Amino acid sequence: MGGELVTIINPLRNPPLGDQLLVQLRSLIVRGELGVGTHLVEGRIAERFGVSRGPVRDALRQLEIEGLVETRKRGVFVRGLSDQDLLELYSLRGALESLAIRETIVRLESADWGQIDEALDQMRIAADPADPAKFAAADLDFHSGFYTLGGNRWLTATWALHRPLFAAVMEITNTDRELASVADDHVGLRDVVRSGDVDAALAALTAHLDGSCGRIRTTLSERPRPQPAF
Incomplete structure (x- = not known):
């Protein structure tokens, strides 16, 4: 299982929109930079991207619809693209x-x-x-x-x-x-x-x-x- 959120690429800028966050998270998962099993913690993602928790929650919800992440008892985890x-x-x-x-x-x-x-x-x-x-x-x-x-x-x-x-x-x-x-x-x-x-x-x-x-x-x-x- 992958580790928890520890670092991130450059924060979103001008302005930190939710759709930009979604695009970046999707790309990171598809490229494998967010490995299967990585725990996606709302607060830490919000801090690293410079957004509020609302856009993070919306992005994770959309990624779950797309099958790239899944919700477990302990939170949201990367499912990846096999x-x-x-x-x-x-x-x-x-x-x-x-x-x-x-x-x-x-x-x-x-x-x-x-x-x-x-x-x-x-x-x-x-x-x-x-x-x-x-x-x-x-x-x-x-x-x-x-x-x-x-x-x-x-x-x-x-x-x-x-x-x-x-x-x-x-x-x-x-x-x-x-x-x-x-x-x-x-x-x-x-x-x-x-x-x-x-x-x-x-x-x-x-x-x-x-x-x-x-x-x-x-x-x-x-x-x-x-x-x-x-």
């Missing part, structure tokens, strides 16, 4: 996005591809020079475009619940990749969806997500664990 977790997350994403693409193709005649095309432009901008965080955000904007085009607000809301975790994982993976070719892969996926061929689009999506999942699993398994932040 290889099996990644497989299950990508299985869920594949199911959600397959439905989004099916519904997008049904609406092809009235589809506005502005959001997806803008995301592709932002991916190219973030690829040169490489900006992993911005690239991951644009990447997910691209995929979110299919949910928007599909027009199913419940499906879109479900995807929105999981998007932040995918962003944290992809940002790490993108530091080790040539991003221009990744942007080109997304152009190919857009084009096959716009063709209206459902089977080809779903096959392309499956290959795309399988490749992404495989690279992320390899990257996370091979990365040396950094010194603990807490």
